[in-house]
Amino acid sequence: MPLIKNGHVTTDPWITIPDDMPVPANGQVIVSLERWRADGAELKARGEPVGVRLSSSQLAPEIANDLSHLALIAIEFPSFRDGRAYSTARLLRQRYGFRGELRAVGNVLRDQFMFMHRCGFDAFEINKSDDAAAWHKAMCEISVWYQTAVDVRASVVRRRHYGVAAE
Amino acid sequence: MNAQVVTANRLADGQVVYFTSQGGWSETIADGAVAHDKDSATALLLRAERAVAEQVVVEPYLIQVTHKDDGDILPVRYREAIRALGPSVRPDIVTDRSGRSITTHFGNS
Amino acid sequence: MYRYDEFDRTLVEERVAQFRDQVSRRLSGELSEDEFKPLRLMNGVYLQLHAYMLRVAIPYGTLSSRQMRRLAHVARRYDRGYGHFTTRQNIQYNWPSLAELPDLLMDLADVEMHAIQTSGNCIRNVTADHFAGAAADEIEDPRIYAEIVRQWSSLHPEFSFLPRKFKIAVTGAPSDRAAIAVHDIGLRMVRNDAGEIGFEVMVGGGQGRTPMIAKTVRAFLPKQYLLSYLEAILRVYNQFGRRDNMFKARIKILVHEIGIEKFSGLVEEEWEQVRDELVDLPPGELERIRAYFRPPPFDPLPDVDQGFEAAKTATPAFAAWARSNLFPHRQPGYAIVNLSLKPVGGVPGDVSAEQMDAIADLADQYSFGEIRVTHEQNLILPHVRQEDLFALWQALEAQGLATANIGLVSDIIACPGMDYCALATARSIPVAQRISTRFAETERAHDIGDLKIKISGCINSCGHHHVGHIGILGVDKKGEEFYQITLGGDASEHAAIGGLIGPAFASDEVVDAVETIVETYLANRINGEHFLDTYRRVGPSPFKEKLYAAH
Numbered sequence: 056m057p058l059i060k061n062g063h064v065t066t067d068p069w070i071t072i073p074d075d076m077p078v079p080a081n082g083q084v085i086v087s088l089e090r091w092r093a094d095g096a097e098l099k100a101r102g103e104p105v106g107v108r109l110s111s112s113q114l115a116p117e118i119a120n121d122l123s124h125l126a127l128i129a130i131e132f133p134s135f136r137d138g139r140a141y142s143t144a145r146l147l148r149q150r151y152g153f154r155g156e157l158r159a160v161g162n163v164l165r166d167q168f169m170f171m172h173r174c175g176f177d178a179f180e181i182n183k184s185d186d187a188a189a190w191h192k193a194m195c196e197i198s199v200w201y202q203t204a205v206d207v208r209a210s211v212v213r214r215r216h217y218g219v220a221a222e
Numbered sequence: 223m224n225a226q227v228v229t230a231n232r233l234a235d236g237q238v239v240y241f242t243s244q245g246g247w248s249e250t251i252a253d254g255a256v257a258h259d260k261d262s263a264t265a266l267l268l269r270a271e272r273a274v275a276e277q278v279v280v281e282p283y284l285i286q287v288t289h290k291d292d293g294d295i296l297p298v299r300y301r302e303a304i305r306a307l308g309p310s311v312r313p314d315i316v317t318d319r320s321g322r323s324i325t326t327h328f329g330n331s
Numbered sequence: 332m333y334r335y336d337e338f339d340r341t342l343v344e345e346r347v348a349q350f351r352d353q354v355s356r357r358l359s360g361e362l363s364e365d366e367f368k369p370l371r372l373m374n375g376v377y378l379q380l381h382a383y384m385l386r387v388a389i390p391y392g393t394l395s396s397r398q399m400r401r402l403a404h405v406a407r408r409y410d411r412g413y414g415h416f417t418t419r420q421n422i423q424y425n426w427p428s429l430a431e432l433p434d435l436l437m438d439l440a441d442v443e444m445h446a447i448q449t450s451g452n453c454i455r456n457v458t459a460d461h462f463a464g465a466a467a468d469e470i471e472d473p474r475i476y477a478e479i480v481r482q483w484s485s486l487h488p489e490f491s492f493l494p495r496k497f498k499i500a501v502t503g504a505p506s507d508r509a510a511i512a513v514h515d516i517g518l519r520m521v522r523n524d525a526g527e528i529g530f531e532v533m534v535g536g537g538q539g540r541t542p543m544i545a546k547t548v549r550a551f552l553p554k555q556y557l558l559s560y561l562e563a564i565l566r567v568y569n570q571f572g573r574r575d576n577m578f579k580a581r582i583k584i585l586v587h588e589i590g591i592e593k594f595s596g597l598v599e600e601e602w603e604q605v606r607d608e609l610v611d612l613p614p615g616e617l618e619r620i621r622a623y624f625r626p627p628p629f630d631p632l633p634d635v636d637q638g639f640e641a642a643k644t645a646t647p648a649f650a651a652w653a654r655s656n657l658f659p660h661r662q663p664g665y666a667i668v669n670l671s672l673k674p675v676g677g678v679p680g681d682v683s684a685e686q687m688d689a690i691a692d693l694a695d696q697y698s699f700g701e702i703r704v705t706h707e708q709n710l711i712l713p714h715v716r717q718e719d720l721f722a723l724w725q726a727l728e729a730q731g732l733a734t735a736n737i738g739l740v741s742d743i744i745a746c747p748g749m750d751y752c753a754l755a756t757a758r759s760i761p762v763a764q765r766i767s768t769r770f771a772e773t774e775r776a777h778d779i780g781d782l783k784i785k786i787s788g789c790i791n792s793c794g795h796h797h798v799g800h801i802g803i804l805g806v807d808k809k810g811e812e813f814y815q816i817t818l819g820g821d822a823s824e825h826a827a828i829g830g831l832i833g834p835a836f837a838s839d840e841v842v843d844a845v846e847t848i849v850e851t852y853l854a855n856r857i858n859g860e861h862f863l864d865t866y867r868r869v870g871p872s873p874f875k876e877k878l879y880a881a882h
Contacts, residue, residue: 114570135369135492136369136452136492136574137492137574138452138489138490138491138492138493138494138569139569139570139574141488141489141490141491141492141569142489142566142569142570143570145488145489149608150604164366166353166370167492169488170486170488170489170491170492173488174488174489185361196345196348196349196352197342197345197346197349197486198341198345199338199339199341199342199345200486200488201342201482201483201485201486201487202483202487202488204488204489211338211339211342211482212612212613212616214338215336215338215616215619216613216615216616216619231378231382233357233358233429234358234428234429234430235382235383235428235429235430236378236379236381236382236383236426236427236428236429237381237382238380238381238382274364275360276360277357277358277359277360280364280378281364298810299810300749300810300812301380301749301755304380304749304750304758305380305381308381309381309750309751310750310758310761311678311750311758311760311761311764312678312750315411
C-alpha cells in the first residue's frame with residue numbers, strides 16, 4: 056500500500072500493532088486509542104516515537120491532552136461517506152496545535168485527497184497505486200478555494216482583498 | 223412463474239436497454255431475450271452482467287413481463303412500463319422502437 | 332445580480348475539467364459505478380428511470396436573460412427540448428448523455444452557472460425569497476448573504492461529506508416565501524431592539540419521512556458572524572449527526588434527539604472558539620458582493636398607472652391575471668410579475684426551449700433582463716412597469732405562460748414522480764394535471780382563493796406535500812397507485828406539518844377527494860376566510876366526514 060508523505064511516495068517507518076499483538080521492543084509503532092489509554096506509560100518508557108490510530112468516531116477532544124507524547128495520529132476513513140475525520144484533523148491542527156504527522160488511513164481515494172490535505176493531513180495510505188500516481192494531478196485540479204483551512208492555500212477572500220498569493 | 227427479461231441503463235447515455243438473445247442490448251423491449259423459469263432467468267442475468275465489466279451498461283436486473291403469443295412483451299409493473307415506453311405525461315416522447323406510447327398502458331386518464 | 336470575477340470563473344471551469352476527468356475514468360472502466368456514483372452526485376448527476384438527469388443550480392433563484400437563453404440552448408442541444416424547474420430553485424434536464432455532460436457543463440460555466448453540490452451529502456444550492464430585491468416588506472436583500480453562503484459552501488474542505496444532504500434557505504422579509512422552516516438551516520433577517528439588522532437562525536426543519544419545523548437556535552445573530560456561526564453548526568452536525576442509519580442522519584434528527592437546548596449549547600460553545608478566528612467575511616467583501624445587488628435604474632413613476640387601471644376594466648381576463656399573478660413592488664409604479672408554469676392540464680415546472688427564449692426576450696424588454704425562479708415551480712419577472720403589464724400579459728398569453736392561478740388551487744407543486752424518478756413510488760404529475768383540469772375555470776379558482784396543493788411521488792417529499800394546505804403523497808399498494816391526503820400544512824412564517832386525514836385514495840378517486848375537500852371548505856368558510864383559516868377553525872372532522880361518508 057503506497058504511502059505518500061509531503062507529496063512523495065515514501066517507505067513507511069511506522070508499524071501498526073493490532074491490539075492482540077505484543078508491542079516490539081524497538082521501532083516506531085502505531086497503536087489504537089484504547090491501547091494508548093491502557094498502556095500509555097509503557098509505550099512512553101520505550102523511548103521510541105509513538106503514534107495513535109483513531110477510528111472515525113473518536114473525535115479530536117479524546118486525544119487532545121496527549122498530543123505532546125505523540126509523533127503521529129492516523130485517522131480512519133471507513134468509507135467515502137464518513138466525513139468526521141475532516142473535522143477531527145482540522146481541530147487537531149488548528150485548535151489543539153498538533154504538529155506531528157497526520158495520516159489518512161482506510162478508504163483514502165484520489166478524489167478526496169485535496170479535501171484531506173486542506174484539513175491538515177500530510178500523509179496518506181493509499182489503496183490504489185493508480186491513485187498514488189495521480190497524486191500531483193489531484194492536488195492541483197482546483198486552484199481556487201473560498202475557505203481558509205489548515206493548509207497554506209489562501210482563500211479567495213484573502214486573494215481578492217489583501218493581494219495574497221494563492222500559496 | 224412469470225416470464226422475465228433483463229433490463230439496464232446504458233452507461234454512456236443512460237438510455238433504457240434490454241438484453242437480447244444475441245448477447246447485445248436493445249432499446250426496444252420486444253427484442254429482449256425472455257426467460258421462462260428461474261434457472262434460465264438466473265443464467266440470463268449472469269450473461270448480461272458481463273456487460274457491466276465491459277462498461278456497456280449499469281446495474282442490470284430482471285423484470286417480470288407478460289409474453290403474448292404474437293411475441294409482444296410488456297412489463298408487469300407500471301414502473302417498468304414507464305421505463306420501457308417513456309413518461310406517461312409526455313406521450314410525444316417515444317423511447318420504444320415499436321412506436322407504442324405509454325398511454326397504451328395507462329389509457330388516457 | 333452577482334457576476335463572477337476571475338476566481339469564481341476559474342473555480343467553475345476547473346470543476347468542469349475535474350468532472351470531465353472523472354467521467355472519462357468511468358467510461359474507461361477505471362472507476363466502477365459504485366465509485367463513480369458519489370462523484371457524479373456531487374456534481375448533480377443522477378441515473379433516473381429513463382436516462383441520466385442533470386440538476387443545475389440557480390443560486391437563490393436569480394437568473395439573467397443571457398443565462399435563460401443558455402438554458403434553452405442546453406435543452407435543445409443536449410436534451411429533448413425542455414427543462415423542469417424544481418422545488419429548490421434548480422432546473423433539471425431529463426435526458427442528457429453522460430459522455431456529453433462535460434461539454435454541457437462547460438456551456439453553462441460560460442454563463443456563470445454550475446451543478447456543483449446540487450446532490451450528495453453536502454451543502455446544497457442555497458435558496459432565497461424569490462421576491463428578493465423587489466418585495467415591499469423586505470428588510471434587506473437576502474441574496475447578498477445567499478451568495479456569501481454559496482461561496483463559503485462550495486467545495487468546503489471540512490463539510491463536503493456530511494451525514495446527509497444539507498439545505499440552507501434565506502429570507503430578508505417577515506413573510507416567508509422561501510419555506511425556511513423546512514430547511515436544515517433557515518435564516519431570517521430581523522431587526523433587534525437597537526434597530527440593527529441580523530439573522531434569526533433556525534435549525535432542524537425538513538420534510539421526508541420525519542417532517543419537522545425548524546427551531547430557533549439564535550434569535551439574533553449579527554450579520555458579520557454569519558459564516559462563523561454556520562461553521563459552528565456544521566461542525567457540530569458533522570461530528571455528532573447520526574451516521575448509522577441513513578433515515579436518521581439529517582440534522583433535524585440530531586436536534587430532536589438531543590433537544591434544542593443542548594444542541595444550541597454545543598453550537599454556541601463551538602462558535603465561541605471560532606467566531607473571531609474566521610476572517611472570511613471582511614467588510615470589503617460584504618460591500619463587494621452587496622454592490623452587485625444594487626437596485627436596477629428604476630424610473631420615477633406615479634404609484635398607480637392609469638392605463639393599467641383602464642386595461643383591467645376593459646379586459647376581465649387581464650384583470651383576473653393581475654389579481655392573482657401580480658405582487659406589490661417596493662418601487663412606485665412597478666409590479667412583480669409571476670409567470671405561471673402551471674397551465675391547465677400541464678406538467679408543473681416544465682418549460683420548453685422556445686418558452687425559455689421568449690421569457691429571456693421579455694425579461695430584456697420589461698424587467699432589466701432579470702428573471703427569478705420560485706420554489707413553487709413558477710418564474711418571475713421582478714421589475715415590470717405597470718404601464719407595460721398589458722403588453723407583457725399579451726405576450727405571455729401567446730406563450731401559454733399567463734394562466735391566472737398563482738397561489739390558487741391549480742398552481743400545484745408536483746415532484747417528477749414515477750414518470751421520471753427512480754425513487755418514486757407513484758406518479759405525481761398526472762394527478763396535478765387532472766386536478767388543474769377539474770378546477771380549470773378561472774372564476775371558480777379565484778373564488779376558492781389561496782390554496783396550495785402539493786404532491787410528492789414518494790416519502791422523500793420533494794413535492795413538499797407535508798406543507799401543502801392539501802398535501803398528496805403517492806404510495807404503491809400491491810402494484811397500484813394510491814394517494815394519501817394530508818390537510819393543514821403550511822410553508823409560510825406560520826409553518827405547520829399537515830395531518831393525515833384518513834385512508835389513502837385510489838388514483839381514480841383522488842381528484843374527487845380534492846374536490847370534496849374544496850367544497851367542504853366553501854360550505855364552512857365565513858367572512859372570506861382562506862382555506863387554512865377555515866381548516867384551523869373547524870378542524871379535520873367536517874372534511875373527514877365528507878370524504879369518508881360513502882365508505
